[in-house]
Amino acid sequence: MKTGRVIRSTITGALVFLSIFATSAFANNITASVPQAGSVLTTAPNSIAISTASPLSERGSLIVVNDPNGVAVDDGSITIDGNSAEVGLGELKTTGVYTVNYTLLSDTDDPLTGSYTFLFNAPSSLGSPSPAPTQTSVEATTENMNLNNGSNAFVYTLLVIAAFVFIFLVWYAKQTFGGSKRSSKTKRK
Numbered sequence: 001m002k003t004g005r006v007i008r009s010t011i012t013g014a015l016v017f018l019s020i021f022a023t024s025a026f027a028n029n030i031t032a033s034v035p036q037a038g039s040v041l042t043t044a045p046n047s048i049a050i051s052t053a054s055p056l057s058e059r060g061s062l063i064v065v066n067d068p069n070g071v072a073v074d075d076g077s078i079t080i081d082g083n084s085a086e087v088g089l090g091e092l093k094t095t096g097v098y099t100v101n102y103t104l105l106s107d108t109d110d111p112l113t114g115s116y117t118f119l120f121n122a123p124s125s126l127g128s129p130s131p132a133p134t135q136t137s138v139e140a141t142t143e144n145m146n147l148n149n150g151s152n153a154f155v156y157t158l159l160v161i162a163a164f165v166f167i168f169l170v171w172y173a174k175q176t177f178g179g180s181k182r183s184s185k186t187k188r189k
Contacts, residue, residue, distance in 0.1 A: 029053050029112070031083070033100070037116035044092035044120060048074070048100055051084045052112060057105040063087040068096025095122040 032051040035041055048065055058080050065074040065087065075088040085104055092098070101115040 030114070033116065035118045038118065040119045040121065042121050042123065044122075045089060047086050047088045049084055049086040050100075050102055050104065052104055052106070053083070054106045054109045055082055056080045056085055057107050060105040061085050061103065063100065063102045063104075065089060066099045066101070067092070067094050068098065069094065073098070092120050093122055095120060 029052065030050060031053055032049075034049045035045055048063055050063065061078055061080060063074065063078055063085060064072055067073050073090050073092060075090055078085055078087045085102070097117050097119050099115055099117050102113065104112040106112070
């Protein structure tokens, strides 16, 4: 009977650990953004695009881009295409740090809310931009993994706590239900 309790405690601890791990493994997150977080641009982008791990909902998603003075420079026309959301931009004239604030909704996951910045160095004279090589999506995905470091740290912290809880439950079950040699000697006398 004591062995059954130990097994139940162990299984319960394992289920708690696995449920936390499963929740973190399937969470929606940013996989790429154009322009990338922290990038320095010398040519003004026409739009801001954000890609996620889960398909996005056609309704309710929002991307707002603010210039260094806090004035919105996006045109408000958000387009959703599967896992990607894109908003058009007006002409960027001010040099400085631009902030991209987003709330992306998915039919299958919780809303994804956050922000990132990029630096735009406005050219001193306006001319026709020269063509520049574009970055591949593999490079963008690799470099943008840093967007969710805060949430990743939170998930890893939960996993470590779950592991400690699991170890504690096993130890407690062993101490409580495992019995000791002294109690068996006492029964023999």
